[in-house]
Each structure stands twice: as structure tokens, then as C-alpha cells.
Amino acid sequence: MTELLQQLVNGLSLGAIYALIALGYTMVYGVLRFINFAHSDVFMVGAFAGYYLGRELPSETFGGGLLALAGAMVACAALGVLIEKLAYRPLRGRSTLSVLITAIGVSLLLQNLGQRLFGANPRSFPQLFPRHDFRFDGLVISSAQLAVFVITLVLMFALRWIVMKTRIGMAMRALSFNPVAASLVGVSNDFVISCTFALGSALAGAGGILYALNYPSIDPLMGTLPGLKAFVAAVLGGIGNIPGAAAGGLLLGLIETVVVALGGSTYRDAVAFGVLILILLLRPGGLLGRVQTEKV
Amino acid sequence: MLELRDLSVAYGAIRALHGVSLSVPEGSIVTLIGSNGAGKSTTLRAASGLVKVQSGSIHFAGERIDGCAAHQIVARGLAHVPEGRMVFANLTVLENLMMGAYLQRDRAVVRRELDLVYATFPRLQERAEQVAGTLSGGEQQMLAIGRALMSRPRFLMMDEPSLGIAPLLVKTIFEKIVAINRTQGITMLLVEQNANLALEVSSFGYVLETGRIILQDEAAKLRQDPQVRRAYLGG
Ligand SMILES: Nc1ncnc2c1ncn2[C@@H]1O[C@H](COP(=O)(O)OP(=O)(O)O)[C@@H](O)[C@H]1O
Numbered sequence: 001m002t003e004l005l006q007q008l009v010n011g012l013s014l015g016a017i018y019a020l021i022a023l024g025y026t027m028v029y030g031v032l033r034f035i036n037f038a039h040s041d042v043f044m045v046g047a048f049a050g051y052y053l054g055r056e057l058p059s060e061t062f063g064g065g066l067l068a069l070a071g072a073m074v075a076c077a078a079l080g081v082l083i084e085k086l087a088y089r090p091l092r093g094r095s096t097l098s099v100l101i102t103a104i105g106v107s108l109l110l111q112n113l114g115q116r117l118f119g120a121n122p123r124s125f126p127q128l129f130p131r132h133d134f135r136f137d138g139l140v141i142s143s144a145q146l147a148v149f150v151i152t153l154v155l156m157f158a159l160r161w162i163v164m165k166t167r168i169g170m171a172m173r174a175l176s177f178n179p180v181a182a183s184l185v186g187v188s189n190d191f192v193i194s195c196t197f198a199l200g201s202a203l204a205g206a207g208g209i210l211y212a213l214n215y216p217s218i219d220p221l222m223g224t225l226p227g228l229k230a231f232v233a234a235v236l237g238g239i240g241n242i243p244g245a246a247a248g249g250l251l252l253g254l255i256e257t258v259v260v261a262l263g264g265s266t267y268r269d270a271v272a273f274g275v276l277i278l279i280l281l282l283r284p285g286g287l288l289g290r291v292q293t294e295k296v
Numbered sequence: 297m298l299e300l301r302d303l304s305v306a307y308g309a310i311r312a313l314h315g316v317s318l319s320v321p322e323g324s325i326v327t328l329i330g331s332n333g334a335g336k337s338t339t340l341r342a343a344s345g346l347v348k349v350q351s352g353s354i355h356f357a358g359e360r361i362d363g364c365a366a367h368q369i370v371a372r373g374l375a376h377v378p379e380g381r382m383v384f385a386n387l388t389v390l391e392n393l394m395m396g397a398y399l400q401r402d403r404a405v406v407r408r409e410l411d412l413v414y415a416t417f418p419r420l421q422e423r424a425e426q427v428a429g430t431l432s433g434g435e436q437q438m439l440a441i442g443r444a445l446m447s448r449p450r451f452l453m454m455d456e457p458s459l460g461i462a463p464l465l466v467k468t469i470f471e472k473i474v475a476i477n478r479t480q481g482i483t484m485l486l487v488e489q490n491a492n493l494a495l496e497v498s499s500f501g502y503v504l505e506t507g508r509i510i511l512q513d514e515a516a517k518l519r520q521d522p523q524v525r526r527a528y529l530g531g
């Protein structure tokens with residue numbers, strides 16, 4: 001029983017990180033209808049931003065940890081906005097394929113730039129938050145895991161509030177449905193798209209730090225696999241669907257942990273992608289996705 | 297109030313408008329009629345900044361607006377109810393109306409405008425919390441007009457408001473259009489295939505054919521014109 005609960009905790013904390021990254025994929029897809037493959041490298045930059053900030057800030061304190069988190073989120077938001085402006089905006093209106101290829105190019109650029117700036121060797125990530133293991137009857141929750149749960153929960157509620165209750169969030173939803181109609185009511189599509197990149201990238205930045213806290217070795221290529229998994233999570237939940245991305249991330253984290261617990265750690269990635277294929281065969285729109293119909 | 301001068305527009309290599317000139321005086325309702333593919337929607341899209349103008353100019357309220365982005369043109373008081381309505385089907389009716397007031401920061405003003413729209417289209421108030429995608433075609437048209445009104449326009453362009461709507465509702469919608477023009481003093485440029493009804497409520501009309509204005513006259517005279525009767529009024 002305790003063993004099962006432990007796996008559940010581990011799975012959910014991994015899944016929460018996937019969910020944070022998946023949100024960025026799905027939000028960008030919502031407004032621009034393409035997969036921003038550079039998103040996984042924004043996640044990596046988030047981890048490195050946390051690394052450098054963490055060295056300057058007092059370690060193992062709440063204040064220092066939160067400050068590093070906020071700093072990395074801001075840095076990633078800025079990076080996301082910059083990427084959109086320089087790489088994707090000039091291609092607005094072109095075929096999705098050109099934009100996708102550009103996204104892959106940006107991803108490679110960030111990885112190589114990362115290797116040049118940070119070096120290719122893995123580094124160990126500093127403990128940003130106070131270290132503590134909470135024990136309940138054999139069940140162990142580390143403070144790093146707790147940070148994942150609390151921070152993810154707060155960020156998701158904040159995101160939900162922004163998207164559902166604020167003017168800019170309403171504009172994002174309107175734009176994602178019909179950009180022409182949005183511009184006709186006075187929405188500057190460029191501005192809303194920038195905001196979307198800022199939000200999605202900030203979440204990836206947070207994800208980068210939380211990932212590095214739990215798997216504390218970082219390197220410039222670290223984004224690839226979690227990024228791919230998060231992309232799978234976004235598709236699982238129904239690409240473009242925000243609650244779907246969150247649910248898809250948690251589900252994927254759980255599945256992976258269960259596979260590992262059953263002794264199949266070699267196959268964890270194969271199972272993750274196998275689930276993707278299975279779900280897409282059964283529900284092409286993803287778990288929470290639906291085929292949108294427009295009334296005429 | 298709105299004046300198009302010698303306007304040409306192309307989609308890639310395809311010229312859609314060849315030197316269209318028309319003007320809409322303040323306070324009036326003017327209709328643009330023409331068969332399918334004549335370039336009516338393109339004319340409106342050019343005026344609201346959705347398509348680039350190749351040559352010619354557009355003047356609104358004394359200022360040149362061609363070259364402005366669509367979201368800047370709404371801000372000047374020129375609203376466009378697009379063909380096919382384009383309501384935000386994933387948003388509620390109320391959210392759609394709020395999107396219409398996107399540029400208005402003063403909540404009291406938004407509230408007043410919302411009451412006005414609800415007074416014009418009580419159906420929208422009944423359905424305020426409903427997702428717009430579940431509305432009937434006629435209700436969506438009311439919503440599209442209501443959303444445009446929420447931007448407090450001085451000028452409203454409407455692209456085929458009767459398209460795909462039950463005949464009974466078409467009459468209602470045209471009555472509302474006239475009422476909005478009379479009571480709120482909003483100038484209008486109407487695009488219609490339902491030429492009879494449109495000319496009935498307009499003071500002036502233009503006939504567009506393959507990207508050129510081929511006829512223009514007072515609406516009452518256009519309705520008597522044998523050529524117009526044959527081509528657009530069914531004999
Ligand atoms: N997005 C587009 N791309 C290419 N051609 C277009 C586009 N929209 C309209 N056209 C062409 O421009 C011409 C005018 O179209 P439109 O303005 O929609 O006519 P109308 O509204 O009078 O039916 C047509 O020949 C149409 O095929």
C-alpha cells in the first residue's frame with residue numbers, strides 16, 4: 001500500500017512537470033496552430049537560469065528558491081517572446097511546414113548556444129529550497145517534490161484565472177478561435193501572441209527548475225526528452241486544450257512511474273509513446289479534445 | 297464619412313477590385329449589391345484593414361486609413377460585421393459581447409453599451425451565459441451585430457446579414473438595422489445579395505460586377521432600373 005502511494009507521489013510529481021511544459025505547447029498551438037519545438041529548450045534555459053541565480057542567492061531558503069523561480073520564469077518569458085518575434089513572426093501566414101522547420105532550427109540553435117555558453121558537461125543543480133523529507137508511515141515526500149506540487153498547483157490556478165477571467169485571456173481564447181474576428185474587435189494579434197509565448201515560456205521555465213530540483217543534473221540537451229514527453233502529454237489531452245494538457249501530463253507521469261515500478265524501466269519511454277499512439281488511434285482528438293464544429 | 301477612391305485589391309495574382317470608388321455620407325445607409333464573387337466582401341475587407349490595398353485610397357471621417365491595421369481601424373469607430381458572422385463559438389454570448397468592447401477600458405461605458413445591445417436584441421440577454429456556438433444562425437447574426445455595436449462605432453459595415461437565415465428572422469434583423477441607424481445615428485454600408493430588402497432600407501446603392509462599379513443611383517431608382525431588376529431582383 002505504502003509502496004503504491006509512493007509510486008503515486010513520484011508519478012504525480014513527474015507528471016506535474018510534464019504538465020507545466022505541455023501547457024506551453026498547447027497554448028502556442030492554440031493561437032498559431034503549430035508545435036513550437038524550441039519550447040523544450042526554453043525549459044532547459046529555465047533550468048540554467050535557476051542554476052546561475054541559485055548560485056547568487058542564499059541556498060536552501062524559501063526566499064532564495066522563490067526568487068530563483070521568479071527570475072527563471074521572467075527570463076524564459078523574455079526568451080519566448082524574442083523567439084516568436086525573430087523567428088516565427090516573419091513567417092506568419094506561411095505554410096505550417098516552414099514554421100515547423102524553423103522551430104526545429106531554433107531548437108538546435110538554443111541547444112548549440114547552450115553548449116557554447118554553459119559547456120556540454122552536466123552540472124549538478126543547487127538545492128534552492130530547504131531540504132527536508134516529510135515521512136508519513138514509510139511514505140516519503142521530499143521538499144523538492146512538495147515544491148513541485150505546490151508551485152504547479154499555484155501556477156495552474158493562476159493560468160486558469162488569466163485565461164478565463166482577464167481581458168487578455170479572453171482575447172487569447174477569441175484569437176485561437178478566429179484571428180480575423182479578433183482583429184475586427186480591436187485585438188492586436190501580435191500583442192496577444194507575444195503574451196501567449198510569454199506565459200507558456202514562463203511555465204516551461206518553472207518546469208525547468210522543478211525538474212532540476214528533482215533530477216539534479218542539468219546540461220544543454222536536457223530538454224529533449226522531457227520536452228518530447230510533454231508534447232505527447234499535450235497531444236494526449238487534446239492539443240490546444242489547456243485542461244487537457246494538464247491532465248495529459250499527470251497521466252503520462254503516472255504511467256511512466258508505474259512502468260518503472262513494474263520493473264520495466266528500460267521501456268518507460270517506449271510505453272509513453274505507445275500510449276500516445278494507442279490513444280490517438282482510439283480518440284484522434286486526444287482525451288479531452290473534440291472535433292470542433294462551426295455552425296453556418 | 298467613408299470614401300473609397302479608385303480602389304484596387306488583389307489576392308496574389310488575382311485582381312478582385314479594379315478601381316472601385318464609392319462614398320457613404322454621414323447618417324445614411326448605403327447598399328452595395330452584386331452577384332457572388334463580384335468583390336463585395338473584398339471591398340469591406342479593404343476598408344476594415346483585413347486586406348492590403350494595391351492602389352487607391354480609403355478615407356474615413358476625414359482621415360486616410362488605408363495602411364492601418366484592422367485593430368487600429370476599429371479603434372477609429374469603423375466596425376465590420378463579417379460575412380459568415382464569425383462569432384467566437386467557444387466563448388459565451390456575454391464574452392463575445394465583451395470582446396466587442398475590447399478597446400473600451402471604462403466599465404461604466406461598457407455596461408451602458410451592453411444594456412443598449414440587450415435592449416435591441418433581448419434574445420442575447422436570455423442567452424448571455426450560453427456558448428455562442430450553440431446559437432441558431434439568426435441568433436449568431438444578432439450576436440455578430442451586437443458585438444460590433446459594443447465597440448461603439450460611428451460607422452458599421454455589414455456583409456450579407458441575411459445569408460443563411462430564416463426569412464422571418466431576416467425581416468426582424470433588417471428592422472433592427474434600420475432602428476440602429478435611426479436611433480443611434482450610426483452610418484452604414486450594407487452588402488447584400490438580398491438586394492430588394494437592402495435597397496428598401498437604403499438611400500443610395502452601388503452595383504458591383506467583377507470588381508467594378510457598373511451602376512450607382514438612389515436606392516429607389518435602382519429598384520426601378522430594368523437591368524438591376526433582371527439581374528438582382530429576380531425580374
Ligand atoms: N482569400 C482569397 N484568396 C483568393 N481569392 C479570393 C479570396 N477571397 C476572395 N477571392 C476572390 O476575389 C473575388 C471577389 O470575392 P469576394 O469579395 O468574396 O466576392 P463577393 O463578396 O462579392 O461574393 C472572387 O473572384 C474570389 O474568388
Ligand SMILES: [Mg+2]
Pocket residue numbers: 336337338379455
Ligand atoms: Mg461576399
